[in-house]
Amino acid sequence: MAKLQWGMIGGGEGSQIGPAHRLGAGLDGAFDFAAGALDHRPDVGRDYGQRLGLASDRAYGDWREMLEGEQVREDRIDLVTVATPNATHYEITKAFLEAGFNVLCEKPMTMTVEEGEDIVRTSERTGAICAVNYGYSGYSLVRHMKAMIARGDLGKIRLVKAEFAHGHHADAEDADNPRVRWRYDPAQAGVSAQFADCGIHALHMASFVTGQEVHRLSADTVSCIASRVLEDDAMVNFRMEDGAVGRLWTSSVAIGRQHGLTLQVFGETGGLRWSQEHPNQLYYMPLNGRLQTIERGEANLSPEADRTTRVTIGHAEGMPLAFANIYSDLAEAIRARKENHAMDPAADHYPRAQDGLRSMAAVFAVAESGSKDGTWVDARPPMYR
Known part of the structure; x- marks a missing residue:
């Protein structure tokens, strides 16, 4: 089976x-690293790409x-990963989707909810995976x-508790460190710092596992x-559409x-x-x-777990290896589309543009609620209300 082309x-x-x-991307042999624009400095990016094995062209x-170069190639890339600074994600992702390329975008997918809705619609209109x-x-x-x-082992879900807390930005003397400072600068980070950086991972996980x-x-x-304009700690209470109660703490201090x-x-039973x-x-x-410890790799786990252990x-x-599972899902999805067959249900779990949009809506909801002393606000994007 020919490898897919990745950029x-x-x-x-x-x-x-x-x-x-x-x-x-390379772990399972599904993708060849074929193209890249790896640095904002053109000469540096070209040099590094060639040192990694990319052809000079x-x-x-x-x-x-x-x-421009990939659009006209017969062997053009099947998937492009966007791993640039946050504020550039929307423009690049939209341009490649419009040209029919499948995209894996680093989070946050966009800087605004409106941009997120546009990406979702663009992906749906073009048929390209985002x-x-x-x-x-x-x-x-x-x-x-x-x-x-999903199979009901916990019964109806009552409560979800998520955390993503670290202490790597706790030193006030680091206030002028450029690797730290931008994260708390609204001009570069947007309306949220810690929640947008880490909290949305925890929130996505809560939705991902509970459905x-x-x-x-x-x-x-x-x-x-x-001295920070944006938050370095947040406590978020949330309600989910099927009735589960959620608690989320995220911190960088x-x-x-x-x-x-x-x-x-x-849940009701576990x-x-x-x-x-x-x-x-x-x-x-x-x-x-009694408390049970389930070990990764043991026998008789779910197909979803078996497929993603190596x-x-x-x-x-x-x-x-967790990233590799996302790439493996995407390879399965891309091949299924190319060959016009259904994809393996155990592989159909890669996060979509819709997840990126919901995360951005939550970021703005947290910023709004936090500025209003915890007022409850709608966390859904307008297009899903």
């Missing part, structure tokens, strides 16, 4: 996210040059959580470091917390708990039963 915009030398995408200087990299949803046991909830969307929310936001993404789901820092274990407590039980799987 990347952004993620250049020294970037945090670029290597994880390149590892994830496909190591582009910028995304516009890449779009996925958003909520990569933590690729973990095997997160997929198993979703499968357990319920957030309907409304109330937020308490604060800048614990007074929680000294002692490293990554801090955890998810707990409680509860589940998972942490990204210990991704090989999922804890399950049936009502009136190494034997007891060995750690990390973030690049």
Whole structure:
């Protein structure tokens, strides 16, 4: 089977996210890294692309040059990943969708709700796939959580508790560090800092595993470091469309917390708990039963979990492998469209543009509620109300 052609915009030398995408895209042998515009400095981007193995005519200087070059090729890329600064996501994603390219966009997909709705409509109109990299949803046991909830192991879901709290921005002396400062600058980050950066991962996970969307929310936001305009801590209460109650805490000043993404789901007949820092274990407590530890890679898990595990039980799987599961889903989806057949249901879990839109609507809802002392607000995008 011929490999699919993959390209990347952004993620250049020294970037945090670029290597994880390149590892994830290449892990299963479904994609060839064929094209890239990897740096905002054209010569630097071309040089780095060629050092990574790109042909000289496909190591582009910028995304516009890449779009123009790939459109006219018979072997044009099947998927492009957009891993540029946040404010550029909308323009680049829309341009490639309009040209019929499938896109995987880093989060946040857009900077406004209106842009998000436009991306959803553009994807629907062109028929091109638009996925958003909520990569933590690729973990095997997160997929198993979703499968357990869907088959009714927990009964009706009552409560979801999500966290994404770390302490890496807790030092007030870092206020002028450019790698930190931009995150709290409205001109560069938009209306939200910590919730838009980390909180939406936790919120997406809550919706992903339960199959319920957030309907409304109330937020308490604060800048614990007074010089920051945007929040570095937020507590969000939310209600989901099928009745589940949600609690979410996100922080960048929680000294002692490293990554801090955890998810707990409680239903009428059981509860589940998972942490990204210990991704090989999922804890399950049936009502009136005993606490069970479900190990990634053990026998008799769900098809969704089996499909997304690669190494034997007891060995750690990390973030690049979770990313690889998103890419594996997308390869399945792209091949299904090319060959006109249904995709494997166990693979049909990649985050869509609709998820990116709902996240952006939640960001603005949190900002609005936080500015109004926690007033409950509608968290849905206008097109879904």
